[in-house]
Amino acid sequence: MNRWISKWQPMLAALALTGCGLKGVQSTVDADGPVAEIQYQTFLVTLFVSLAIFAVVGGLFLYCLVKFRAPGGEVPPDYPLPDQGHGNPLLEIGVIFVSILLVGIVAVPTVYGVLYGGTLPPGEKPVVIKVTGYQWWWKFEYPELGVVTANECTIPVGRPVQFKVQTDDVLHSFWIPRLGGKMDLTPGQDDWLWLQADKPGNYWGQCTEFCGESHAFMRMRVIATDSASFDQWILDQRKDVTEKPPAILSKGQCAACHAIRGTYAQGVIGPDLTHIGSRTTLAAGIHENSEENIRQWLDHPNEWKPGNHMYRDGYQLLNIKLEDAEERELAKYLTSLK
Ligand code: HEC
Ligand SMILES: [Cu+2]
Incomplete structure (x- = not known):
């Protein structure tokens, strides 16, 4: 036992060091917007249902291990077989019923979340941002506001943003974990998702569909600011360069x-x-x-x-x-x- 522990000690320590913090710049449990919040709640419901199943099945398993273990740890040659029965119809129907119930419990927030994320919220008109994925960077266009930029986009806090995603080359996937997502960028297909940031900040994102050599270096930032700073940012970004470029x-x-x-x-x-x-x-x-x-x-x-x-x-x-x-x-x- 001691030798086993000393062999694995560095690895266990590394696990303990890395795995403990759930907060982080790209952590889904650090939800900061309504879409991310619903996705997080759905995750929790699924997690607790799974934990309950694990506890019951694991508990029964342990109980049987202990209760029906061979006396003295060894099976004597003349040890009798337990009673062989056909089964228990009531138990079997009960287990089927409980399974359907559990799937039903998980389905409620899942279906609700899918519909919620797939419907633009009523009220204030969302900001539209067209996102195009390239190997290995992102183009952000604001078609209604006349802005084109790359790899970083600014959005107003508390207002829904509709991201219309598409790709110029291969499959990519758009994901801003603390705001919600993700959505694949599929060649020849236009998709969209909406997200909203509840507080100002710098939200990190990442391409999450393997797209070639530098896939891991295809990151992005969504910068959420108050609406006055957003309007100012738009005005600044619309300006052309007036100086002559160097030769x-x-x-x-x-x-x-x-x-x-x-x-x-x-x-x-x-x-x-x-x-x-x-x-x-x-x-x-x-x-x-x-x-x-x-x-x-x-x-x-x-x-x-x-x-x-x-x-x-x-x-x-x-x-x-x-x-x-x-x-x-x-x-x-x-x-x-x-
Ligand atoms: C063959 C096309 C091509 C040429 C020529 C080229 N670039 Fe680029 N450049 C790119 C691409 C593609 C990227 C994006 C790379 C990535 O992030 O994967 C890029 C990225 C950049 C970036 C980073 C942009 C950002 O948003 O972070 C800068 C700065 C840049 N190039 C400057 C230059 C300058 C200056 C020259 C001329 C000396 C130049 N490039 C020539 C294609 C080109
Ligand atoms: Cu990509």
């Missing part, structure tokens, strides 16, 4: 893939960079946004994000090579695009 932008062929509205850069393959300086993170939420981090991304995108299309179709295919000074100039310029 190195054309040498780097960045415009082939990126749009910087107000300049000649109108590419649609990569994220819109018009207000890249106002985002908190880079390359789909994998690093904090800073001038130095943008420089690093421009220097070695493939180390940050293996297989990403800026590296594969840009640096390799178009043969983009940047000098250190050019990277710095670009990073400075991009950071200034607030």
Whole structure:
């Protein structure tokens, strides 16, 4: 026993350290909106029903183990078989009935939750955000408000938001655990879900459908603010860039893939960079946004994000090579695009 414990001690300790906290930036038990709340309640009902079944079945099992164990721990050669019966119809019908009852109990919040999540709430008109999944980043468009951005979207607190999801390439899945979800992004199919944040904050999300090499680096942020800040954010994001971009932008062929509205850069393959300086993170939420981090991304995108299309179709295919000074100039310029 002691040897067994010492062998497993490090693993048990690691389990205890990681598994204890249920709170977290991507924790479904930390529900912060009505959709997430209903999904959490459904989980609890299912959990308690399952625990009750486990306790009853496990209890009976233990009882039988003890009660019908062989005397002295060994079966004597002439030990008689117990009475062999046909069964107990009352017990069998009872178990069927209890099973149906338990499924019924789980079905009530499940069906309610499915209908709740699939119906836009009455009252205030939801903000519409069109989400497009790409290997390995997210495009967010506000068709009614004239805003296009990437990897981070801002929403008003206390107001429903309808996310219309679609994919540009393979299957992805949209999930903001503390607000609810998830919804698959299926090629050739338009789906939607609505979510709402009850308090201001930074809600982390993640692609949850394996979509290739850098799937684990396909993250996002939903930033919930009060409605005045939301309106201001929309006004800021709608503005075009007025300054002339540095010459190195054309040498780097960045415009082939990126749009910087107000300049000649109108590419649609990569994220819109018009207000890249106002985002908190880079390359789909994998690093904090800073001038130095943008420089690093421009220097070695493939180390940050293996297989990403800026590296594969840009640096390799178009043969983009940047000098250190050019990277710095670009990073400075991009950071200034607030
Ligand atoms: C072949 C197309 C292509 C070219 C050329 C290209 N990029 Fe990109 N870029 C991408 C793609 C695709 C992404 C998204 C990568 C990811 O997150 O998986 C990206 C991401 C970025 C990001 C991070 C954006 C964000 O929202 O976090 C920056 C900054 C960037 N590129 C700047 C540049 C600059 C500057 C150049 C020119 C030197 C350039 N790119 C050239 C396709 C390209
Ligand atoms: Cu994905």
